Structure formats: C-alpha cells, structure tokens
Amino acid sequence: MKLQQNISILLLIVSFTIQAQQNPAREKFVNELMAKMTLDEKIGQLNLPTSGDITTGQANSSNIAKKIEEGKVGGLFNIKSVQKIKEVQKIAIEKSRLKIPLLFGMDVIHGYETTFPIPLGLSSSWNMDLIKRSAQIAAQEASADGINWTFSPMVDISREPRWGRVSEGSGEDPYLGSQIAKAMVQGYQGDDLSKNNTILSCVKHFALYGAPEAGREYNTVDMSRIRMYNDYFPPYKAAVDAGVSSVMASFNEIDGIPATCNKWLMTDVLRKQWGFKGFVVTDYTAIPEMSEHGIGDLQTVSALALKAGIEMDMVGEGFLTTLKKSLDEGKVTLTEINNAVKLILNAKYDLGLFQDPYKYCDLNRAKTEIFTKSNRAEARKIASESMVLLKNKNQLLPLKKSGTIALIGPLADAKENMAGTWSVATKQENSISLLAGMKSVVGTSAKILYAKGSNLDDDAALEERGTMFGKTLHRDSRTKEELLNEALKIAIHSDVIVAALGESAELSGECSSRTNLEIPQTQKELLQALLKTGKPVVLVLFNGRPLVLNQENDTVPAILDVWFAGSEAGLAIADVLFGDENPSGKLTITFPRSLGQVPIYYNHKNTGRPLGNKDGVFEKFKSNYIDERNEPLFPFGYGLSYTTxxxxxxxxxxxxxxxxxxxxxxxxxxxxxxxxxxxxxxxxxxxxxxxxxxxxxxxxxxxxxxxxxxxxxxxxxxxxxxxxxxxxxxxxxxxxxxxxxxxxxxxxxxxxxxxxxxxx
Missing domain, CATH: 2.60.40.10 (Immunoglobulins)
Structure with a gap:
C-alpha cells in the first residue's frame, strides 16, 4: 500500500507539470496542501451534499456539521442567505483540521431574487449582450448572498417539446445555443474569478440530455456519434472554450453507458479533445442511480465514475463511503483520487477562498445588492425583448391606454407563477402579476376589469402537479359555469379582452414531461366563449415549451407568447401590450402543428423523396403525412413586430x-x-x-x-x-x-x- 502511494504521488507531480507552468503559485499551494491531507480528507473534498436542515443559528447542530468538521465535505448546495453560509463556512475554517473552505452552489438558472425570463424565453431575445448581462446580475446577487457556484447554463439542445426541460435550455439550434452558452459563462465568471461578484459556472447536462426517448424525463438517449458532434455537442464545447470552470454530467446513458461513468465522454471528449481543465460534478444522486441502470452496486458504480473522470459526487455519497475500500482492493488508484481532489482545490484557489474564506460573506452586500431597483429595471427591459408576437391580425396590438379592458384567465393574477420553473431563489411574493402590471402601466387612463374565468385544468391533481414549490394558482372552488359566467359578464362591458392562458410555471421544467401539448381543455373552452362575444381578443400565452396552437391561431386575432418572464413579468408584458416596447423576440424552437410531428426542427436532412409542394397537398410516395402538413405552425426564428x-x-x-x-x-x-x-x-x-x-x-x-x-x-x-x-x-x-x-x-x-x- 505504501509503495502504491509513493508511486501515485510521483505520477501526480508529473501529470500536473504542464498546469504548474500555467499557474505556478496555485500549483505550489495546492501541492503543499495535498501533501498534508489524509486519504479521508481527500475523499471528503469530492463529496457534495445538500444543505439539508441547516437554518440560521443551528449550523453547528445540523446533520452535516460533523462531516464538515471531519473534513468530509467539499461543498454544499441549496443553502440560501449569507448569514447561514457564513455560519457553515466557519465550521470548515475554525473546526476542521486543515481549514479548507467550502464551495457553496445553487441552481441560479435565470436570475437570483431578481428573476429573468426562463432560459427558453431569454434565448428568444437573440440578444447576446442582454443574455450576458442577465448572468452578470445573477452572479452579482448570488455572490452578495454567499453563493460562489451556479449550476448553469443548461445548454442541452432539444427538438423534443414533450420534454419539460426545454424550458431550461436555449432551443433546437447548435449555433445559437453555442453563442448563448458563451455569453452565459462569461456573464457568470467575468474576467477574474477572484473578484467577489463573480462565481463559478457549471455547464450542464453533459451530454445529450435534451434528446430522451418519448420526451420522458431521465429516459434513454441513443444517437449516432456524427449527430452528437454536429448537433448536440457544440454548445458544451463553446462553454468549455469560454473557460467554464465546471461541468455537470447528465443522467442519461450514451452508447449504452451512463454519462456519469462514461470514460469516452468525460475523458476522451471533454478533456483530451476539448482540453477542459476544470472539474466535473454529477447530477443529484446520479452515482447510486447507475445501479438502477444495471451497471453494478454502489461501490462498483462509484469506482467507475471516478475512473471515467468524475470529480465530485452530488448527494450520492458513493465516493465518501466506498472509494477507500475500492482503493484497498485496487479498483481505483490514488492517482485518480489525487487528480480529482486537485481540480476541486484549484477551483477554490481560483475563487480566492484560501486567501479569504469569507469573501462572499459581506452582510452589507447582501443588504444593498440584491433585488435592487436598477436590477429590476434591467430585468423588465430584458423580459420585454424575450416575448414573441405570433399573430397580430389587423394590428390589434398595441392596445390603447383608454377605454375598458377585460383581463381574464387563470394566469392573469398569478404572481407566484411569473418567475417560471427553476427559480429557487426568487421570492414569489415580490413578483408582479399581469393584472398588477397592466394597472400600473395604464394608471387611470383605462379601466381594467378582472375575472379568473377558469381554473388551470379541470383535473385538480394535474393543477397541483403543475403548481408545486409554492406556485399555487389558488384553485377556485366554484363550478366551471360560475367562473365562465363571471368572465362573460365583464367581457361584454369591455372594449377588448386580454386572455391570460396556457401553462403554469411547473407544468414545464424538470420531471414535467407532457403527452398533450395543447392548452388545457377548460381554458380552450373559456377562450372560445370569449371569442363568441364578438369582442377583439388578445391571447397572452404563458408557456415553458412549444404548444400546439392550431385552433388558437385560426380563431384568435392576436397572440403574444410571453413565456414566464421573471419577477418583473407583469410590467414587462404590459409594456409590450400597450406599445411602450415593440416586441422583437424570435422563436428558438419550432412550434408543431400536431404532436405527431414531434420531433420537428428546421435544420433537418432531406429524404430521397422530399415533398415537392409547399401548400400542404398530400403526395403519395413522398415523405409526408396522410393527415397533416409537413411544415410547422411557427418555424424556428419566427416572430412578428408592430412594424414591418x-x-x-x-x-x-x-x-x-x-x-x-x-x-x-x-x-x-x-x-x-x-x-x-x-x-x-x-x-x-x-x-x-x-x-x-x-x-x-x-x-x-x-x-x-x-x-x-x-x-x-x-x-x-x-x-x-x-x-x-x-x-x-x-x-x-x-x-x-x-x-x-x-x-x-x-x-x-x-x-x-x-x-x-x-x-x-
């Protein structure tokens, strides 16, 4: 065992010679620190548990505190507030033997407390400066609250709208996705990670996560390597080229091997071909989940993950509980453990945590730099550029700030849903609903009448699943007829109707796969009843994915897709509705005519028998459907303006x-x-x-x-x-x-x- 350790230490020194030339001060510091570390302390650096039950004033008595004291934790995630983080960091600095600071990560996906549009909406702005700026503001606020690592950007290419996490990505195109990946990484990390307003970025989910079979979350992915390299890999590589500090492995398998233990992916592609120098973290409990794939028991899959090129184990604790045994049994080497530890310590050094473990724990910053007036103003502006005008017959929009406007729909007064999915740091109570936004923008110039009109869906269980994490729609106990009649009463007294319909915030997102891509039937019935009043109707569409909108496109004169626009959503939507902002968003993912067309995307290949006509006319023995046109309802890149x-x-x-x-x-x-x-x-x-x-x-x-x-x-x-x-x-x-x-x-x-x- 001692001989093996000596050989491994020698190999460690040789393997990092090139990196030493790049940053000799870091190399010297980290090597000297590692020489002092026990094997248990090294393995501890590879462990990333969730914060669990830690609350302010109870950090020392929390379940995780003992492990931190023993040097068995490299970082924590999903702990919010600078006070809590400072308390936990003090345990590592004051009570652990080597005083190695912790990383603190969080899913800062599209903003912190100031929330921007969901990433699919943000991508629809096609404005790289604004996208980068949104990441800078997110980093500013998160770092002011103690966070130094974000699990973002999510750059998975997807042509699969049934998959709920299309909401978290940038659409279907590898070129556009690559530009956005670069902008987000640069926004989070800036040009100097030692500054206290920059944070580590983590590109995810490596790789191919956006192409699950049947659109079902966590499902198998199977594709040719030529498709991987041409269509799905480019945004990940763009993030690496932009200097991203960390990468998160995906849940799915690739070539029959889960990504979390796929050495070809993590070592051959990521490190050897692309030159990635940072560290790789698993997704939540991904290591133990590999046993369900049929790869082996916890010890086996943990060893496979380490050997593949995984450095940090999120929540699974497979590394913490099995690597020592695997080392004794020769299933992993000390060199492999040392290499992983080195990369984690490098990241902490780059952040300046060894110089000042509390650099992200300034209480004054937390009081003055989060959810500020200026940040909210920028979020409002960015949100307005994300909205896509899908239809505007007879220039119904923009609306006049006069007369009587009926605002109807289950999403009209739903501030808890405005931030959309993956808005874990947002204080939902601070978000602006569409009703509040319209009233603010028109002031006393117009009269706004409101009625809910319907619930999100007739199925209360579905509505509950679609409004998790405190994003309730306050389900109305009245009958459908009572809700509809109330809406019709105000509709007939209005000059124009704004119908706020679509998905709720958690009807898209992780584990929100859908087999029906239409607006829920009860809302469709409400919309058709409003149209029958003869009043002009504007559909304000809330959604986290492409929806099938054939009926709506055929019958509604104006459709504005607002996605989920963030904490300032109501004001930004009102700005666009009333013409203070001219919509300029363009779709970054194709909207199908029917579910049966999925997957549908613009940059497809031709067949040997392509459909020759462009009028949707069926041709036998050509590549077309017998019951549907080939082309989408709204193509990639589509979006109207109030001008031409x-x-x-x-x-x-x-x-x-x-x-x-x-x-x-x-x-x-x-x-x-x-x-x-x-x-x-x-x-x-x-x-x-x-x-x-x-x-x-x-x-x-x-x-x-x-x-x-x-x-x-x-x-x-x-x-x-x-x-x-x-x-x-x-x-x-x-x-x-x-x-x-x-x-x-x-x-x-x-x-x-x-x-x-x-x-x-």
Whole structure:
C-alpha cells in the first residue's frame, strides 16, 4: 500500500507539470496542501451534499456539521442567505483540521431574487449582450448572498417539446445555443474569478440530455456519434472554450453507458479533445442511480465514475463511503483520487477562498445588492425583448391606454407563477402579476376589469402537479359555469379582452414531461366563449415549451407568447401590450402543428423523396403525412413586430472563395411600418453536396438591429471556412469544397438567397 502511494504521488507531480507552468503559485499551494491531507480528507473534498436542515443559528447542530468538521465535505448546495453560509463556512475554517473552505452552489438558472425570463424565453431575445448581462446580475446577487457556484447554463439542445426541460435550455439550434452558452459563462465568471461578484459556472447536462426517448424525463438517449458532434455537442464545447470552470454530467446513458461513468465522454471528449481543465460534478444522486441502470452496486458504480473522470459526487455519497475500500482492493488508484481532489482545490484557489474564506460573506452586500431597483429595471427591459408576437391580425396590438379592458384567465393574477420553473431563489411574493402590471402601466387612463374565468385544468391533481414549490394558482372552488359566467359578464362591458392562458410555471421544467401539448381543455373552452362575444381578443400565452396552437391561431386575432418572464413579468408584458416596447423576440424552437410531428426542427436532412409542394397537398410516395402538413405552425426564428421589415439587395463579395478567404454578405433591411423596431436578421447556409448528407439549411449568423420607422440599414455578415465546417463520418472537422447556398431573412424560411463556391 505504501509503495502504491509513493508511486501515485510521483505520477501526480508529473501529470500536473504542464498546469504548474500555467499557474505556478496555485500549483505550489495546492501541492503543499495535498501533501498534508489524509486519504479521508481527500475523499471528503469530492463529496457534495445538500444543505439539508441547516437554518440560521443551528449550523453547528445540523446533520452535516460533523462531516464538515471531519473534513468530509467539499461543498454544499441549496443553502440560501449569507448569514447561514457564513455560519457553515466557519465550521470548515475554525473546526476542521486543515481549514479548507467550502464551495457553496445553487441552481441560479435565470436570475437570483431578481428573476429573468426562463432560459427558453431569454434565448428568444437573440440578444447576446442582454443574455450576458442577465448572468452578470445573477452572479452579482448570488455572490452578495454567499453563493460562489451556479449550476448553469443548461445548454442541452432539444427538438423534443414533450420534454419539460426545454424550458431550461436555449432551443433546437447548435449555433445559437453555442453563442448563448458563451455569453452565459462569461456573464457568470467575468474576467477574474477572484473578484467577489463573480462565481463559478457549471455547464450542464453533459451530454445529450435534451434528446430522451418519448420526451420522458431521465429516459434513454441513443444517437449516432456524427449527430452528437454536429448537433448536440457544440454548445458544451463553446462553454468549455469560454473557460467554464465546471461541468455537470447528465443522467442519461450514451452508447449504452451512463454519462456519469462514461470514460469516452468525460475523458476522451471533454478533456483530451476539448482540453477542459476544470472539474466535473454529477447530477443529484446520479452515482447510486447507475445501479438502477444495471451497471453494478454502489461501490462498483462509484469506482467507475471516478475512473471515467468524475470529480465530485452530488448527494450520492458513493465516493465518501466506498472509494477507500475500492482503493484497498485496487479498483481505483490514488492517482485518480489525487487528480480529482486537485481540480476541486484549484477551483477554490481560483475563487480566492484560501486567501479569504469569507469573501462572499459581506452582510452589507447582501443588504444593498440584491433585488435592487436598477436590477429590476434591467430585468423588465430584458423580459420585454424575450416575448414573441405570433399573430397580430389587423394590428390589434398595441392596445390603447383608454377605454375598458377585460383581463381574464387563470394566469392573469398569478404572481407566484411569473418567475417560471427553476427559480429557487426568487421570492414569489415580490413578483408582479399581469393584472398588477397592466394597472400600473395604464394608471387611470383605462379601466381594467378582472375575472379568473377558469381554473388551470379541470383535473385538480394535474393543477397541483403543475403548481408545486409554492406556485399555487389558488384553485377556485366554484363550478366551471360560475367562473365562465363571471368572465362573460365583464367581457361584454369591455372594449377588448386580454386572455391570460396556457401553462403554469411547473407544468414545464424538470420531471414535467407532457403527452398533450395543447392548452388545457377548460381554458380552450373559456377562450372560445370569449371569442363568441364578438369582442377583439388578445391571447397572452404563458408557456415553458412549444404548444400546439392550431385552433388558437385560426380563431384568435392576436397572440403574444410571453413565456414566464421573471419577477418583473407583469410590467414587462404590459409594456409590450400597450406599445411602450415593440416586441422583437424570435422563436428558438419550432412550434408543431400536431404532436405527431414531434420531433420537428428546421435544420433537418432531406429524404430521397422530399415533398415537392409547399401548400400542404398530400403526395403519395413522398415523405409526408396522410393527415397533416409537413411544415410547422411557427418555424424556428419566427416572430412578428408592430412594424414591418423589408429585405432586399442581397449581395456577396465573390461567387468563389478559397479556404483562406472571407466572404462578405450584405443585405438591406428597411423598416416599412409605423413604429421604430428591432429585427433579428438571420443568415442560413446550405451545403449542397457533401461526403455525408447535410441539413437543408443551418443558422450561421444573426444580428439584432434597431431601425427607426422609414429608415434602411445595410447588414453585413462575414463567412469563413470555419463556418462551413462539419464533422464527417470519420468525425473529422472539415470544410469540403463545393457549392453553398446562402439564405437571409427574418426566420428559417428566409427566401432571399444566393450561391457561392468554396474552392480547394
């Protein structure tokens, strides 16, 4: 045993020589610290329990305190408030032998107490500056409250709207997802982790978590490696390239091996191919859950996880309870344990915790930097840019701030739901409902009448599942008829009806898979009854995923998708409804016509028998449905404005470029409507002939521009060989010579196009 330890220490020194050259001070400090650590203390650094029952003033008597004193805890998560965190950190610093500080993590997913739109909504802004800014504000507030590590961004590509966690990602496209991953990591971590307003970022869920079979949470994922590399890996790699400090493993299996013990994924891809230098943490109890996959008992799966490249065990305590035995039995090596410990200590050093364990425990910051007026103002602005105008017949929107407006629906006065799923730090009582927001924005200029109209769903059990974690809709005990009659009474006395309908906050999110993607039937009946009054109706749609909206699109004159817009939701929605803000959001995930089309996404491959017509006409022996059109209801990149934009004069600098040249693409965009507005100009490319089949088109550039009414802007894109590369059947990242089509426009159905050639 002693010989093995000596050899392992020698290998440890050799394996980190390169890193020592990068940060010699850190290397010296961490090596000296590790030389003092016992095996139990090393394994303890790999243990990440939840905070459990810790409350202010009871940290020393909590269940976790003894383990901290014994050096058996590397970090804690889901403990909120600087007072509690300082108490717990004091245990590690004052009572443990080596005084190694703890990491404190939390699911700061789309804001802290100041909450921004759910990530799917945030992505719909297509505004990287605002997305980065939302992460900066989240880091500012979380760090002021003692948090130094967030389990965000979630960058899983998904074309599966049945899967509830589409709400937590950035949609279906790898290019856009990569830009957002980069912006979020930079927002959280800044340019210097030693500053007290930056925190460690953790990209998740590595990998492929967004493609579960049948859209069911935690389910099996199975795909080819060429699809992994081209469609699903890019956002993870973008986060690594942006310097993300940690990675979270996914629950699903890959090639028959759970990600949490998949050495090809965690070592060959993440570390050897991509050069990741940080540490990898499991998801919640993922190590013991591998036994359910049929991989082995707790000792076996814990050893497999460590050997695969996992450094920190979240809640499972498989490392804590079995690694020592596995080391004695030769199932793991001391080098593997040392490598894992080193990476955890490196992260703590980078955060400056060894220099000042209490750098995130400033009570004054907690009092002055959280949920501030300025942060809330920015959240309101960001939320308004996330909303997508899906329909606006006869320019019903924006509404006038006059007359009588009927606000009806179970989501109209539901402030607890405004922040959406995964808003664990939000104080729901501080959120602004749509009713409160509309009243604030119109003041005394218009009269707002309110009625609930219906419950979320006739099924009380479903409503309870969809309103967990304190996000109640205050279910009304009256009959459907009583609720409807009350709504109709105010509707007939109004000039316009705003119907606030859709999902509740927890009807999407983790473990909220759905087999029905329509608005609940009781709400559909309410909406149709409101339409029968003859009054103009605006549907304000709350949702965390694409919904099937055929009936609504056919019958409702105006539809505004507001997602779940955060703590300032009510004010931001009202800003858009009344025209103080012009909607500029664009969909980042396709909305299907029917559930049977799923998965449906814009960058699909062609078949040998593609449907030739674009009018939905059935053709026998072509790739189409016998009972449905092929195309979606709303395509990727789609979104209207209160103004209109006209595209023209698409030009390229050359019809042929070499691999070393840059192609300049320009297009003119004119605001032809009556409002100033913002437009997301999108560029797509199609590789016409490849050694492997290529998508019908791929997003390769976008710019969000502001144009005043009547004005024209010329938008310029630069295309290089890198933009034309893809992974071939040998998983080589190549650009192949040949012809390419360029499409530019307002969504993935862009019609302006031109052709160029990439030479040898």
């Amino acid at each position: 934009f006209e595209y023209s004069n698409l030009k390229i600098s050359s019809t042929k470029i070499s691999t070393s040249q840059t192609l300049k693409v320009t297009v003119d965009v004119v605001n032809t409507g009556n409002f100033d507005g913002k437009e997301v100009v999108q560029l797509y490319i199609r590789d016409l002939v490849g050694s492997v089949t290529r998508p019908v088109r791929e997003l390769k550039g976008f710019q969000k521009i502001a144009i005043k009414k009547g004005e024209k802007q010329t938008v310029t894109f630069q295309i290089t060989e890198e933009d034309l590369k893809f992974y071939n059947s040998d998983l080589q990242f190549v650009a192949e010579p040949g012809q390419f089509e360029i499409f530019v426009g307002s969504n993935s159905n862009a019609e302006l196009k031109t052709l160029f050639e990439l030479g040898q």
